[in-house]
Amino acid sequence: MAGIYLHIPFCERKCIYCDFYSETNHKDHSVFVKFLLKEIELYSDYHNLEEIQTIYFGGGTPSLLHPLQISEIINAIQKLFKVNQQAEITLEVNPGTVDLQKLKEYKNSGINRLSIGVQSFNDDDLKFLSRIHSVADGLRCISDAKEAGFENIGIDLIYSLPTQTIESLLYNLQIAIDAKVNHISAYSLIVEEGTQLHQLVKNKSILMVDEAIETQMMDITIDGLKSAGFDHYEISNFAKPGYESKHNSNYWNHSNYLGFGPSAHSFWKNKRWWNIDTIFSYYSRLENNLLPISETENLNTEQLINEKFMLGLRSRGVDFKLLNEEFNHDYKLQFENLIHKLTSNQLASYENGHLRLTKSGIMIADEISRMFILRNSV
Numbered sequence: 001m002a003g004i005y006l007h008i009p010f011c012e013r014k015c016i017y018c019d020f021y022s023e024t025n026h027k028d029h030s031v032f033v034k035f036l037l038k039e040i041e042l043y044s045d046y047h048n049l050e051e052i053q054t055i056y057f058g059g060g061t062p063s064l065l066h067p068l069q070i071s072e073i074i075n076a077i078q079k080l081f082k083v084n085q086q087a088e089i090t091l092e093v094n095p096g097t098v099d100l101q102k103l104k105e106y107k108n109s110g111i112n113r114l115s116i117g118v119q120s121f122n123d124d125d126l127k128f129l130s131r132i133h134s135v136a137d138g139l140r141c142i143s144d145a146k147e148a149g150f151e152n153i154g155i156d157l158i159y160s161l162p163t164q165t166i167e168s169l170l171y172n173l174q175i176a177i178d179a180k181v182n183h184i185s186a187y188s189l190i191v192e193e194g195t196q197l198h199q200l201v202k203n204k205s206i207l208m209v210d211e212a213i214e215t216q217m218m219d220i221t222i223d224g225l226k227s228a229g230f231d232h233y234e235i236s237n238f239a240k241p242g243y244e245s246k247h248n249s250n251y252w253n254h255s256n257y258l259g260f261g262p263s264a265h266s267f268w269k270n271k272r273w274w275n276i277d278t279i280f281s282y283y284s285r286l287e288n289n290l291l292p293i294s295e296t297e298n299l300n301t302e303q304l305i306n307e308k309f310m311l312g313l314r315s316r317g318v319d320f321k322l323l324n325e326e327f328n329h330d331y332k333l334q335f336e337n338l339i340h341k342l343t344s345n346q347l348a349s350y351e352n353g354h355l356r357l358t359k360s361g362i363m364i365a366d367e368i369s370r371m372f373i374l375r376n377s378v
């Protein structure tokens with residue numbers, strides 16, 4: 001089971017918290033599409049290796065591309081790779097860039113899942129984040145997506161904003177539940193280096209919410225969405241049964257994927273590589289028939305195990321039976337004391353060789369991952 005990620009590096013405006021690579025001054029995207037198709041073609045060694053089960057248009061703002069451009073990219077992938085007929089094909093959508101007609105055309109181009117960057121149902125939050133859309137745009141986008149015939153719809157929400165209160169978070173969650181979407185990604189606001197938000201926090205122009213409130217907001221989010229019938233299947237992701245993101249689940253299962261476009265990452269058989277993150281260098285490499293790869297790393301067993309712990313603990317857990325088989329080593333025995341400590345403190349459950357964090361464990365998942373990583377490297 002393999003996936004393809006396409007990084008579309010354009011945005012109308014840079015949001016203050018965002019550290020994803022994107023350009024804001026490009027209006028003509030046809031040159032980019034031409035080079036993206038060339039990059040996909042250059043991966044001929046991979047075209048027949050594994051069936052492609054998921055395609056994901058992320059960014060940036062992929063909904064700035066015309067539906068005909070999306071269709072051209074999907075057709076090229078389907079022509080070159082073995083793509084499963086039921087493949088999940090997701091498009092990230094910024095509510096400020098689409099209308100009903102455009103969404104209908106995306107549906108006709110082969111997109112069968114939307115991930116809508118709603119972020120909040122409060123206009124003060126959206127202004128603070130410097131999003132280009134309003135609450136009304138977000139709500140309209142969800143209803144237009146349904147009218148356009150999309151059934152698999154997810155939205156993104158951000159919590160622990162300085163503009164947010166417990167009451168406004170509860171309101172946000174209720175509107176999200178009432179919108180009857182089947183996937184919600186809820187992230188706490190992170191201050192990433194190099195962003196405008198980082199500068200504002202550094203200058204003390206903005207005071208972030210303290211850790212205790214952030215934990216309380218995470219707790220409320222988990223409880224609120226679980227009681228509305230969402231499965232909490234990854235630290236920041238909630239899905240109605242059968243609507244988990246297959247593409248992201250592939251990442252968390254350490255499956256193979258190829259990433260195309262500037263800054264896109266790939267992972268294939270224990271090797272990871274990532275692309276140059278400036279668009280003109282990306283073009284110039286491809287113009288010379290060279291892959292636009294910036295760096296490559298081969299993961300050794302210790303790194304692979306560490307990643308498996310990190311990814312597994314944040315999602316559906318760590319399967320020690322599989323791990324022991326794959327690496328021919330008794331990891332259950334190696335981590336016996338830690339597993340015992342976690343289960344006796346109700347931070348995790350251990351059944352049939354499978355360790356999964358409880359809600360209390362998920363709240364400190366990074367800390368628990370560090371304990372496994374530390375013990376794995378001694």
Ligand code: SF4
Pocket residue numbers: 010011012013014015018019020022059060061094117
């Ligand atoms: S629209 Fe998305 S990718 Fe673009 S700047 Fe905002 S958060 Fe980043």
